[in-house]
Amino acid sequence: MLYFAELYGKKVTSADGKAVGRLTDFAFLATDQPLITKLRIDTKVGHILVPISSMKAVNGTIILSPGYETSGVADNELSVRIHLLDQQIIDLKGNKVVRVNDVVIQDKPYFVIAGVDVGMLGIARWLKLEQWLNRQVSYFGTSLRSDFLPWENIQPVELSRGKVQLKREEAKLTKLAPEDLADHLERLSVKNLTKILDLLPNEYEAEVIQNLNVSRQRELLRSIQPKHAASILSLIDPDEAVDILLTLSERRRQIITPLLTEEARARIDYLLSLSTTDIGSLATTDFFTADPEETATSVRRRMKRETTLATPLTYIYVINKKKELVGVCNLHELLLQDGDVPMYKFMIPNVVAVYLTTPPEIAMKKMIKYKIYSLPIINDRRGLLGIVTIDDLVENMQEKLT
Amino acid sequence: MKYWLNNWKRRLLIAVAIIGPGIITAVADNDAAGVSTYSMAAATFGYQIFIILIPMTILLAVTQEIGARIAIVAEKGLADLIRERYGVRIALVMYGLLFFVNLAVVIMNVAGLKSALILFGLNPYIFLPAIIVGLFLFVALNSYSIVERFFLLLIVFYGTYIASAFMAKPDWGLAVQSLVVPTGSITPRFLYTAIAVIGTTITAWGQFFINSYVKDKHLTIEQLKYSRLEVYLGAIVTDTLTFFLMVAVAATIFANKLTITNAAGAALAITPFAGQFAGLLFGIGLLFAGLLGCVIVALTTAYAFSEFFGYSGSLDEHFRQSRLFYTTLLVQLVIGTIVALMPNISLFKITLAANFVNGAILPIIFFFLYQFANNEAIMGAHVNNKAQNWMLAISSVIIITSVIVGIVGQLMGW
Numbered sequence: 001m002l003y004f005a006e007l008y009g010k011k012v013t014s015a016d017g018k019a020v021g022r023l024t025d026f027a028f029l030a031t032d033q034p035l036i037t038k039l040r041i042d043t044k045v046g047h048i049l050v051p052i053s054s055m056k057a058v059n060g061t062i063i064l065s066p067g068y069e070t071s072g073v074a075d076n077e078l079s080v081r082i083h084l085l086d087q088q089i090i091d092l093k094g095n096k097v098v099r100v101n102d103v104v105i106q107d108k109p110y111f112v113i114a115g116v117d118v119g120m121l122g123i124a125r126w127l128k129l130e131q132w133l134n135r136q137v138s139y140f141g142t143s144l145r146s147d148f149l150p151w152e153n154i155q156p157v158e159l160s161r162g163k164v165q166l167k168r169e170e171a172k173l174t175k176l177a178p179e180d181l182a183d184h185l186e187r188l189s190v191k192n193l194t195k196i197l198d199l200l201p202n203e204y205e206a207e208v209i210q211n212l213n214v215s216r217q218r219e220l221l222r223s224i225q226p227k228h229a230a231s232i233l234s235l236i237d238p239d240e241a242v243d244i245l246l247t248l249s250e251r252r253r254q255i256i257t258p259l260l261t262e263e264a265r266a267r268i269d270y271l272l273s274l275s276t277t278d279i280g281s282l283a284t285t286d287f288f289t290a291d292p293e294e295t296a297t298s299v300r301r302r303m304k305r306e307t308t309l310a311t312p313l314t315y316i317y318v319i320n321k322k323k324e325l326v327g328v329c330n331l332h333e334l335l336l337q338d339g340d341v342p343m344y345k346f347m348i349p350n351v352v353a354v355y356l357t358t359p360p361e362i363a364m365k366k367m368i369k370y371k372i373y374s375l376p377i378i379n380d381r382r383g384l385l386g387i388v389t390i391d392d393l394v395e396n397m398q399e400k401l402t
Numbered sequence: 403m404k405y406w407l408n409n410w411k412r413r414l415l416i417a418v419a420i421i422g423p424g425i426i427t428a429v430a431d432n433d434a435a436g437v438s439t440y441s442m443a444a445a446t447f448g449y450q451i452f453i454i455l456i457p458m459t460i461l462l463a464v465t466q467e468i469g470a471r472i473a474i475v476a477e478k479g480l481a482d483l484i485r486e487r488y489g490v491r492i493a494l495v496m497y498g499l500l501f502f503v504n505l506a507v508v509i510m511n512v513a514g515l516k517s518a519l520i521l522f523g524l525n526p527y528i529f530l531p532a533i534i535v536g537l538f539l540f541v542a543l544n545s546y547s548i549v550e551r552f553f554l555l556l557i558v559f560y561g562t563y564i565a566s567a568f569m570a571k572p573d574w575g576l577a578v579q580s581l582v583v584p585t586g587s588i589t590p591r592f593l594y595t596a597i598a599v600i601g602t603t604i605t606a607w608g609q610f611f612i613n614s615y616v617k618d619k620h621l622t623i624e625q626l627k628y629s630r631l632e633v634y635l636g637a638i639v640t641d642t643l644t645f646f647l648m649v650a651v652a653a654t655i656f657a658n659k660l661t662i663t664n665a666a667g668a669a670l671a672i673t674p675f676a677g678q679f680a681g682l683l684f685g686i687g688l689l690f691a692g693l694l695g696c697v698i699v700a701l702t703t704a705y706a707f708s709e710f711f712g713y714s715g716s717l718d719e720h721f722r723q724s725r726l727f728y729t730t731l732l733v734q735l736v737i738g739t740i741v742a743l744m745p746n747i748s749l750f751k752i753t754l755a756a757n758f759v760n761g762a763i764l765p766i767i768f769f770f771l772y773q774f775a776n777n778e779a780i781m782g783a784h785v786n787n788k789a790q791n792w793m794l795a796i797s798s799v800i801i802i803t804s805v806i807v808g809i810v811g812q813l814m815g816w
Contacts, residue, residue, distance in 0.1 A: 006766070063622070085487050085489075086486050086489055086490060086493075087486060088482065088486075088712045089712065095714055095723075096712060096713065096714040096715070097712070097713075097714070098712045099485065099711055100712075101490060123490055123494070126489070126491055127491065127492045
């Protein structure tokens, strides 16, 4: 991953070490795959355009291959500096979003524009202050991240009309659904993948990782620092975290788990202890419980307060004083009740549940038969261990099939 | 006849639709700092200073027209173009300079507001923050068209200077004659004062503001002709108001050989000669000049910020949508209020610094105006003609000279 701000003004020499000039611009194709085609070099006598294939190395200086050719601009080529850099980004409705502060270039396997940087660091990079700024910020125990906007979000056709327009109305990359970004990122090498993930805010990064396929998750968690891995795992849903941890070697797992936040570790340890069986490995602790005597209003109020961070809930499980699962109720039923009605008046006492030893296929059949989207997993004392949701089950089935 | 009437009606409608940016920007040039400078100039030199009013009007009209034309044709603000054509580094430097000079002008206007409040016996520690907060909320919560009507309403209060002038019972013949016939000898002190008057009228923020504000109004290229007239009209209205203000001062303070140090002083000094009501009107004028000045100059910084860095910024947008835009506006107003309320603050030093940076930045802005207004890729058929380029060049020379003379003058204590 290269930044235009860091390449701009770099010395260009010929293969025999003679100075040619300085790099000032790139030409690229305004298509869905924005290949960089030429580099513009400002020499002492005007400027030349050289095909990117003649560019040999980008260490300290840029070296051109022997006998490089020069050419003119083709009709379908645009300039990074004129058409992209510093331009206003607008969304579909024409609202101003932000400006392009820097252009992010992917150099392998070929030179292509990966996206644009719209953050503060993009500006700092032009002032050569990026590292300094990061150092200052690190004193406060945090780090600055670039705001990266991938090329997929930009309408290439509009570029030639002088507009950097987004494909969607929402502005920022962080609003791109993590699932979509994950699909895109799966095509990159692990090295480039980590670079892009580094650009994202932590919570968002965690969500994206959660949506990558298993082999990608494994590769990634192997290659990044244990501390970073732990911070990501602490942020994602505990059942997903367990899935990812289970793909790692025992040793690696033991390095990472102690670094997790205490709350996350407790939940993950618990789920790991369940993961001895098929259903157990799919379990999650993201569920909501209520007391049989609790009124509908109280439950509704508590849900509003306590479950803002949870994945969407579909059922409320009713647990008595002896910690037995005695009933269940779905959100619609809860909404229909008058405020002062206690849970036991309207819950369904015959709870459809599974045990740790139940095979996933049977669990699936129960879900289909009773039209339920998540099943409680109980032990033989009717204690609630966790729940298994339909999406996790389906995913598990799909993996088995492929 | 009927056709003619319809045509006339249509034109009037267009005129009403486009009216705003030119007049508001130009009249805002007569902000509290301007009112102080004009008062002192007229108190010191009387009718002699009137000779610069007509050339000053032409300078103002020409420079503002170029800014408005770029905004209409390119649909971009000055800051947009600087960022897109010259890159982020130059954009940052320009924004830094503009922020600083605008802040100084905001402080001067809030200080003007404060002295007007004191004049009316109102406690500035209570009323000044209240007014500033109210002003901000009004601008942030209302749409462009309502805010624009508010600005136009503020301008009506400048009419108080006309009333003050009549109450001062001046020698109108001499006043009008002094506009075209030079009188008295030209001393360094006169030159310095004349230049200070031009410097507070043609400003860096004025150039940015007309541009952003016209763009925010979304005028079309068909309205270019009318917009040009409106800008010219704005320059004429502004300097007519300046004329009356100076008449009021010249006929009273100068005629009785008094000295004043600021606009509030002028309001007090007028009273014995033109009556209490005239002094009151003069004070009201200062109050509204401060109001208009501080909000418009702070707004300029906010527009420039959103243009330089590409964030959404429009008076038509809600606070949540244009958060950074309104935050910039608020920051300038809050700092302005705090500084103006500090007990031992030296406004003289702030004025000196503001004039210096304003002077330093104006030739650069004229350079950008020249570049953009002559660029066919941006302006198409509407590029500058030769006369306009000459006027711009002459303006630059006058402004640069004025700044150098002004600073030397202030340092030497002329």
